[in-house]
Amino acid sequence: MDKPLISRHLVDSDGSLAEAPREVPKVGILGSGDFARSLATRLVGSGFSVVVGSRNPKRTAGLFPSAAHVTLQEEAVGSPEVIFVAMFREHYSTLCGLSDQLAGKILVDVSNPTQQEHLRHHESNAEYLASLFPTCTVVKAFNVISAWTLQAGPRDGNRQVPICSDQPEAKRTVLELAQAMGFTPMDMGSLASAREVEAMPLRLLPGWKVPALLALGLFVFFYTYNFIRDVLQPYLQEGKNKFYQLPVSVVNTTLPCVAYVLLSLVYLPGVVAAALQLHRGTKYRRFPDWLDHWLQHRKQMGLLSFFCAALHALYSFCLPLRRSHRYELVNQAVKQVLTNKSHLWIEKEVWRMEIYLSLGVLALGTLSLLAVTSLPSISNSLNWREFSFVQVCPFLIDL
Numbered sequence: 001m002d003k004p005l006i007s008r009h010l011v012d013s014d015g016s017l018a019e020a021p022r023e024v025p026k027v028g029i030l031g032s033g034d035f036a037r038s039l040a041t042r043l044v045g046s047g048f049s050v051v052v053g054s055r056n057p058k059r060t061a062g063l064f065p066s067a068a069h070v071t072l073q074e075e076a077v078g079s080p081e082v083i084f085v086a087m088f089r090e091h092y093s094t095l096c097g098l099s100d101q102l103a104g105k106i107l108v109d110v111s112n113p114t115q116q117e118h119l120r121h122h123e124s125n126a127e128y129l130a131s132l133f134p135t136c137t138v139v140k141a142f143n144v145i146s147a148w149t150l151q152a153g154p155r156d157g158n159r160q161v162p163i164c165s166d167q168p169e170a171k172r173t174v175l176e177l178a179q180a181m182g183f184t185p186m187d188m189g190s191l192a193s194a195r196e197v198e199a200m201p202l203r204l205l206p207g208w209k210v211p212a213l214l215a216l217g218l219f220v221f222f223y224t225y226n227f228i229r230d231v232l233q234p235y236l237q238e239g240k241n242k243f244y245q246l247p248v249s250v251v252n253t254t255l256p257c258v259a260y261v262l263l264s265l266v267y268l269p270g271v272v273a274a275a276l277q278l279h280r281g282t283k284y285r286r287f288p289d290w291l292d293h294w295l296q297h298r299k300q301m302g303l304l305s306f307f308c309a310a311l312h313a314l315y316s317f318c319l320p321l322r323r324s325h326r327y328e329l330v331n332q333a334v335k336q337v338l339t340n341k342s343h344l345w346i347e348k349e350v351w352r353m354e355i356y357l358s359l360g361v362l363a364l365g366t367l368s369l370l371a372v373t374s375l376p377s378i379s380n381s382l383n384w385r386e387f388s389f390v391q392v393c394p395f396l397i398d399l
Ligand SMILES: NC(=O)C1=CN([C@@H]2O[C@H](COP(=O)(O)OP(=O)(O)OC[C@H]3O[C@@H](n4cnc5c(N)ncnc54)[C@H](OP(=O)(O)O)[C@@H]3O)[C@@H](O)[C@H]2O)C=CC1
Pocket: 030, 031, 032, 033, 034, 035, 036, 053, 054, 055, 056, 060, 085, 086, 087, 088, 089, 091, 094, 110, 111, 112, 113, 142, 143, 144, 145, 146, 147, 148, 380, 381
């Protein structure tokens, strides 16, 4: 996305292009890290002119879209009215030399404290920045958006951006900026709310209530069904006592049912959304609230589905540990001796178990690798890198 998608041209009534009366708004970014790069890409793509201030512009320029101007910090802060501070809190004080050039400008604080930092500092990062630059207006925004989401573009599930500032005019400017970038700004009031806004990405379990209740409801439903089918019916019809199956067998039959239904509920809203867009003939209209909520809960449902599938795998590996299983084995062995036929070696079952085990070990290995590599990014952003592997794992495990 090197070139602006929305150029600042207007279409005249006769269809010809006319120059916009306003010039392209200029936005500054201090810092050249992951966040700064993604932000620059997004801003350029949304039609803004971007100037990036780096301590070492020669080294970092190649990492930015060609339309962005990468230069020294002191040169970058000259012309733009809005400047994003894409740096960590501990480096804010290194900007104090720029105080004079920054006077009167809007500084956007995007920083995300870690849990420890959040507990250690009583004032928010944004308020700290404001105390360092009393002549600037500080606005807290975009901290809940990961670099990845910025680059890939907002999705329906995670486009909300909480924004707060003590200066309504500056806040409105940033609200409009967020909107122009395709996000849904959320006014959180004065800068005193910044601490609350900074705590948002630290809440690891937002929006889990509905998916958890749904999973529980599905579990109860399928458990009851399997109980009636596998335990109650044989008891009533043939007088067989299979109540010992309640804690393990019935649970193990129930888990994959829940996993599959949840998994289908992860994919279904995408299909519904696509159908709706086709029906409307545009993708630039808001989805109805129910669909938006559903789309927002996909990650949680995917993780719960994965959890059920993993539990199912674990239960399945433990099945041979049961006393009832040993009894059946001995029973079969005795029968085999008595009839002198080999019943126990069932080629299909043997192969099935071998493949089960090898896939299980593979899935576990891959998972631990992914967990180790994604943990650092999880801790720094609310919208974790999309866990699409989570949606594939139940398939792997239940093959
Ligand atoms: N990465 C993400 O997904 C998200 C990040 N954020 C926030 O954005 C901010 C930047 O994060 P991110 O881009 O990931 O971090 P990086 O470490 O990738 O980038 C930090 C940048 O700060 C600049 N910097 C300026 N002064 C110093 C200094 N004295 N020492 C070190 N670096 C300095 C550097 O640019 P240069 O060398 O060019 O001066 C560096 O590239 C953080 O506050 C973070 O919490 C918020 C949401 C998500």
